[in-house]
Amino acid sequence: MTMRTSWADLAANSAAENSGPAFSANNVGTGSTVAPSRPVYVPPHLRNRQPSAEAPAPAPAPAYSGPSSGSSGSSAAGNSGSRWPAPRNDHRSGYGGGGGRPGGWGNRSGGWDRGREVNPFEEEDNAEEAFNEQENTGINFDAYEDIPVETSGENVPPPVNTFAEIDLGDALNQNIRRCKYVKPTPVQRHAIPISLGGRDLMACAQTGSGKTAAFCFPIISGIMRGQPVQRPPRGVRTVYPLALVLSPTRELSMQIHEEARKFSFQTGVKVVVAYGGAPINQQYLLGALFPFDLVMKGVVDNVFSGHKAALGTTQLWQLFVKLVLAGCCRSSSEILLHPFRALLDMHEFILPIILQFCASEAFACLRDLERGVDILVATPGRLVDLLERARVSLQMIRYLALDEADRMLDMGFEPQIRKIVEQMDMPPPGVRQTMLFSATFPKEIQDFFPTSFVSPLSLGPAYRLLLKLAIHPCVRAASFTFQCRLSRLASDFLSNYIFLAVGRVGSSTDLIVQRVEYVQESDKRSHLMDLLHAQRANGVQGKQALTLVFVETKKGADSLEHWLCLNGFPATTIHGDRSQQERELALRSFKSGNTPILVATDVAARGLDIPHVAHVVNFDLPNDIDDYVHRIGRTGRAGKKGLATAFFNDNNSSLARALADLMQEANQEVPAWLSRYAARSYGGGRNRRSGGRFGSRDFRREGSFTRGSSDYYSAGNSSGGYGGSGGYAGGYGPGVTSAWD
Numbered sequence: 212m213t214m215r216t217s218w219a220d221l222a223a224n225s226a227a228e229n230s231g232p233a234f235s236a237n238n239v240g241t242g243s244t245v246a247p248s249r250p251v252y253v254p255p256h257l258r259n260r261q262p263s264a265e266a267p268a269p270a271p272a273p274a275y276s277g278p279s280s281g282s283s284g285s286s287a288a289g290n291s292g293s294r295w296p297a298p299r300n301d302h303r304s305g306y307g308g309g310g311g312r313p314g315g316w317g318n319r320s321g322g323w324d325r326g327r328e329v330n331p332f333e334e335e336d337n338a339e340e341a342f343n344e345q346e347n348t349g350i351n352f353d354a355y356e357d358i359p360v361e362t363s364g365e366n367v368p369p370p371v372n373t374f375a376e377i378d379l380g381d382a383l384n385q386n387i388r389r390c391k392y393v394k395p396t397p398v399q400r401h402a403i404p405i406s407l408g409g410r411d412l413m414a415c416a417q418t419g420s421g422k423t424a425a426f427c428f429p430i431i432s433g434i435m436r437g438q439p440v441q442r443p444p445r446g447v448r449t450v451y452p453l454a455l456v457l458s459p460t461r462e463l464s465m466q467i468h469e470e471a472r473k474f475s476f477q478t479g480v481k482v483v484v485a486y487g488g489a490p491i492n493q494q495y496l497l498g499a500l501f502p503f504d505l506v507m508k509g510v511v512d513n514v515f516s517g518h519k520a521a522l523g524t525t526q527l528w529q530l531f532v533k534l535v536l537a538g539c540c541r542s543s544s545e546i547l548l549h550p551f552r553a554l555l556d557m558h559e560f561i562l563p564i565i566l567q568f569c570a571s572e573a574f575a576c577l578r579d580l581e582r583g584v585d586i587l588v589a590t591p592g593r594l595v596d597l598l599e600r601a602r603v604s605l606q607m608i609r610y611l612a613l614d615e616a617d618r619m620l621d622m623g624f625e626p627q628i629r630k631i632v633e634q635m636d637m638p639p640p641g642v643r644q645t646m647l648f649s650a651t652f653p654k655e656i657q658d659f660f661p662t663s664f665v666s667p668l669s670l671g672p673a674y675r676l677l678l679k680l681a682i683h684p685c686v687r688a689a690s691f692t693f694q695c696r697l698s699r700l701a702s703d704f705l706s707n708y709i710f711l712a713v714g715r716v717g718s719s720t721d722l723i724v725q726r727v728e729y730v731q732e733s734d735k736r737s738h739l740m741d742l743l744h745a746q747r748a749n750g751v752q753g754k755q756a757l758t759l760v761f762v763e764t765k766k767g768a769d770s771l772e773h774w775l776c777l778n779g780f781p782a783t784t785i786h787g788d789r790s791q792q793e794r795e796l797a798l799r800s801f802k803s804g805n806t807p808i809l810v811a812t813d814v815a816a817r818g819l820d821i822p823h824v825a826h827v828v829n830f831d832l833p834n835d836i837d838d839y840v841h842r843i844g845r846t847g848r849a850g851k852k853g854l855a856t857a858f859f860n861d862n863n864s865s866l867a868r869a870l871a872d873l874m875q876e877a878n879q880e881v882p883a884w885l886s887r888y889a890a891r892s893y894g895g896g897r898n899r900r901s902g903g904r905f906g907s908r909d910f911r912r913e914g915s916f917t918r919g920s921s922d923y924y925s926a927g928n929s930s931g932g933y934g935g936s937g938g939y940a941g942g943y944g945p946g947v948t949s950a951w952d
């Protein structure tokens with residue numbers, strides 16, 4: 212029987228083959244009796260079993276059979292041959308002590324390949340020696356007490372006040388204690404019971420308020436207590452995650468992965484991240500090594516075709532590469548000491564490539580993926596790549612979480628997201644459980660008009676101009692278009708969901724002191740220098756007081772970084788033109804305080820949770836108030852205070868009103884000159900968000916959204932959603948029909 216095997220398996224085989232004659236001269240092992248054990252994927256539901264427990268019955272094909280709702284071995288009631296047979300809440304029979312919890316938590320203490328599981332808390336302790344004070348115990352929870360919360364939808368499960376009220380399972384509870392989370396933040400208080408109750412959720416909550424845990428806890432606990440699912444037989448290279456978390460950027464994905472690893476430590480739930488998404492050919496040699504199929508077929512043939520003859524020992528090479536990729540050599544030094552190193556001497560040009568590849572995070576991620584995954588955290592681009600290569604199947608997905616959902620649309624990921632969710636093999640809404648999270652639902656607009664209306668005209672630049680001027684009613688229509696896209700996405704992806712808004716959606720937290728200073732373009736650098744010198748003079752510097760500076764362009768980021776370094780302020784930069792390695796290095800260097808200033812483009816605006824960011828400087832203000840909210844949200848997190856300074860000048864006048872309103876809303880002092888700018892801009896009304904108590908509303912209430920038709924473009928206009936309040940400046944105002952103001 213021929214069966215494709217994973218490269219991890221192949222490598223293990225290869226190692227066993229080493230004892231054969233071809234390798235007898237090498238000091239690999241001590242003979243044929245010592246064959247390394249294969250890395251065997253153990254499904255979560257079997258990980259707590261004794262080794263003698265029967266292996267999962269091999270499935271003829273990795274077709275999804277649905278999570279069985281009965282006890283192990285029994286067929287799921289109501290399966291009846293349907294592709295998505297099991298009702299998704301079959302394993303969520305109540306939280307908080309409700310009966311019927313199958314299996315119980317205690318049985319699950321067995322880990323997923325526990326011997327290999329690295330303790331993320333230890334890793335963190337080592338990495339953060341300098342920051343040895345307790346991160347989360349000093350949280351000012353009072354800061355959250357008065358936050359208004361709004362929920363809508365049918366039968367909303369009641370919130371909880373403590374983690375003890377929720378039955379998350381011992382292992383997860385222990386990790387929550389390890390994280391030093393004393394009690395749930397408001398979004399967690401509401402979102403966790405809703406998700407544990409099996410409901411779909413669309414949640415908006417302020418930056419830094421703990422949304423990651425709000426979607427991770429129910430997923431991890433759901434997987435822990437979930438019923439067994441039949442996994443594909445060993446040797447099938449496709450992996451079948453049970454949960455998928457999509458996020459817009461690599462950095463955010465990595466961060467979610469790190470958090471989720473902590474939460475799932477010793478729970479038996481395995482979390483893997485896959486990020487990036489550049490086409491393979493753009494990654495040149497490293498990229499060529501990415502598709503492991505190529506490695507298996509002979510990376511030498513594919514990558515070094517011109518040298519094939521010279522290599523001569525192609526098979527040996529393949530074996531070496533397999534060993535390296537399988538993790539037999541985990542570090543550069545191991546490779547250099549490896550018995551097959553001799554081969555490299557013949558072909559030195561390959562060594563740096565292999566070393567570089569082995570050192571890359573991407574390599575580690577993909578290697579992890581091959582070993583199995585329960586929760587896959589991914590950027591849309593990379594996931595599409597993996598799906599197309601059939602390395603990942605979504606057939607078994609029970610949980611789908613979209614973090615920064617609005618940003619993903621904003622970044623143009625909608626086609627990819629729709630492909631992933633609707634066009635591959637993911638179970639449909641109602642079978643899977645879906646959660647959409649962000650601090651700002653909605654805004655920013657990619658399309659000026661519905662494409663069907665104006666295609667093939669490209670109105671992007673025109674739109675941008677209008678957005679700047681913000682005088683044309685079409686701007687409102689465009690905004691509405693985006694809102695409709697998000698509404699439609701929610702409507703397509705979610706089933707009977709609950710809408711949760713914690714705090715004023717899209718507003719900033721008043722933990723952040725916001726300052727706006729009028730600074731001409733040409734004075735910005737010297738002004739920044741003044742701020743940094745003042746910080747230094749006040750002793751606000753170093754590892755405990757990081758400064759994040761946002762600029763508009765990648766070039767601007769590089770040049771400002773260079774200038775800061777020249778002027779004695781160690782800085783680093785992060786933007787889209789930097790390689791993944793450079794970005795990771797920059798983040799690490801910033802987090803550790805080695806370079807306490809990070810100059811960034813919007814790539815770092817969302818979701819990044821960097822402790823000790825004391826000051827966010829908007830050197831260049833964004834065009835979009837939501838981007839501003841996310842940027843300043845990098846400070847003042849988890850109940851801590853922060854400072855945000857913005858340099859404003861005439862180029863930013865389109866933002867004046869929204870900025871002034873936002874500051875007012877967050878009880879900040881609005882400079883008189885900014886109020887004047889705001890008053891001057893289009894009629895003196897208020898910004899788009901201030902029409903109601905909550906910036907964002909459940910659009911289902913308004914009945915303005917008509918799925919699958921173009922009505923939603925006209926509905927807003929005809930119903931007076933924009934016009935009713937008398938112009939853009941009036942916001943959507945009273946009588947608003949859109950949920951997304």
Ligand SMILES: Nc1ncnc2c1ncn2[C@@H]1O[C@H](COP(=O)(O)OP(=O)(O)OP(=O)(O)O)[C@@H](O)[C@H]1O
Pocket residue numbers: 347350391392393394395396399416417418419420421422423424649650817818819820844845848849
């Ligand atoms: N219950 C809790 N108690 C204490 N700290 C918490 C709690 N929940 C989360 N945190 C901490 O709060 C910080 C912010 O959390 P997180 O990054 O999830 O916020 P967020 O709402 O996703 O922010 P953003 O909108 O910027 O993405 C993290 O450092 C996290 O460890």
